[in-house]
Amino acid sequence: MNHSIYSADRTTHLKIVVVALVAGILVAGFGISTRVTTSDDNVQTARVMKAGKPVAITSSGASVVR
Template structure:
């Protein structure tokens, strides 16, 4: 068994390419299947945020030393 990709024969390279393509197709198919199964669909709705009552925020830079 040869452990170097540089000195591997043509059949070994072909096997590696086939396994990589199969894995890529499976990952892409899984991603498409999960994406289409979402409940949101293709419609988008705007979420409206309404302003509440005004709030006054004050800060004091005085430090209390006792």
């Protein structure tokens, strides 16, 4: 058994690459499967907000009458 990546032979490097690729594919597949939803409950709609009257905000708790 090789305990160093530098002294490992060609088959050990190949095993490491294959395990990394399989793990990457599994993680990507899991991420895609959890993101894709078939229900339309999560549909976001845009809402239009119109500006109202200007508001004066003070730092004290007292209200300002103008």
